[in-house]
Amino acid sequence: MSDNKFLSKLSQNLLEILNDEEYYDITIEVGNDPSVKIFRAHMVILNYRSPYLRRILSTNKKKNDGILTHIKLPNILPEIFQAILRYIYGGSLSIGKYDTSDIIKILIAANELNLQELVEYLQLTLIKNNANWMEQNFNFIYQTSFVNDSFLELQKYCTDLISKEPEKIFNSSNYSLISEKILISLIQNENLQMSEVQVWENVLKWGHAQNPELSSDPANSII
Template structure:
């Protein structure tokens, strides 16, 4: 039997920090007039912080007291860091968001990964609203270290949800290139494409302050400077999603920034409505759809399947009579049957999209009935359900497989240990008779539907999945 007495141990180490006799290092922090000297112990700092070990080892002198300085760290923040290093304690009660972010910066600098991870989770779970209100500070903090991945993801999600707040801020043009790219490449960015293009141009001009904003006045050198500045951003602007009017007024004046073949394709596309759309273009953004798995093109296609009509597969016109309201996302809500039934039961007209792990493949199905738990298992009867598969989110025109129900009496399967299951044709469940476990028993075997949607019956793992309720829009 092992007993742990960490509380007393922590208290004793805090007492060591406060002791004035046995220290062997002094640390000066802050700038005038707020400067303070802390007494500490090299062995503790070296074993708790890889960064401090490196600093102290290079500054160590025989038989002399080691003295180091951190003028960029305030005494108050450093006191919090030392309290954590010695006693494993951090106090966040009533702390302003700016203080917590400052502690996070120093924790990252000192490679205190345990504290970094904790503070990121704490901020996201408890201070999200405050971070949104002080987003510029939050964002600038997030890009100071590669260890702040969770905070960076929070910022990226917020920028996609509320891009106007970011683009209209005074600091927008100071965004690093990679940060701008990570924003404009997102499929769920909620902004008109022409606005995105205008902001990309604004960002590029800010990096070339000597350029005249009017491109008609640019020399060859001016054009090349701007082209070089924007070369990594332009591939993520979805020019084919612009209206012909916006193309004429907002893109054509900057045509020399685009590759010749791209500009010619765009010109043909906007001049001739019947011309075939190029296959290698980025699809329109999903916007309010809020999906991480599917594009607006897939929404259009499966909507036509729901209504059992045939539409032209192109990227100009979409069939969008339904609102797709997200009920569940595995990566957000979990991958257990219990969570699926908690969020999706008793809701009619749902559609499921499943991304298969280690592939680009997406499978799914439409259930016009409700989902429900069943201890012993039962079937839902309908002639209107169907299942499908796509090779990938972007490769669906030629790869889409649609399979409508063949045995209407066994179209939908209900079980407490299963997720969205369409007989054995798409079976999503657990093997251990435990609905709190993550899905680990998933396969596709053609039985109750007219055709197979996968070329294998082997078990597969789920990378992510989404369930939407399909709601008819008001006309």
């Protein structure tokens, strides 16, 4: 029997433990009203798999009074935490069943729980398989990637796209929604591979989208 078969069986058994209704010793309340769900879990597994949960559990050690340890994770949606929990127990994630926006939610949740292996994997997966979606939603990806220093791969993706393929941002259907900060990053980038005329035309297009009452004719935009 190969090592992979051993690991596959181990993963299956651990997921069966996750579904156990008898030996769990912690409950986790996830989400906010009206979307709240209680998950059952096992402290020893959470302790070794998530540094974030380990810190929480260290201050909520189970007492010998028969009362289960109970923690709350209000920032994570129940359906997202369910995917995370299956990864924590089984060491795998069926990424194909989630759309891009959900993958990003899983990424953000994984980062909150300090699951660095999963954080890196999801970033690389997004870049490899979801580039078109990210180009069309660049404003969101840019802001998400720079909100935390853990998203280094996404930060590099955004920086490279600004420098090497700015037309993908300028030509995206959501171009007018990008923030002023991103626009400034685009036009001030020393490695921007676009002529000054093209840059000026796109700045005017962005400005007109923000202020439709202004003329879209470049000649009328010069004071």
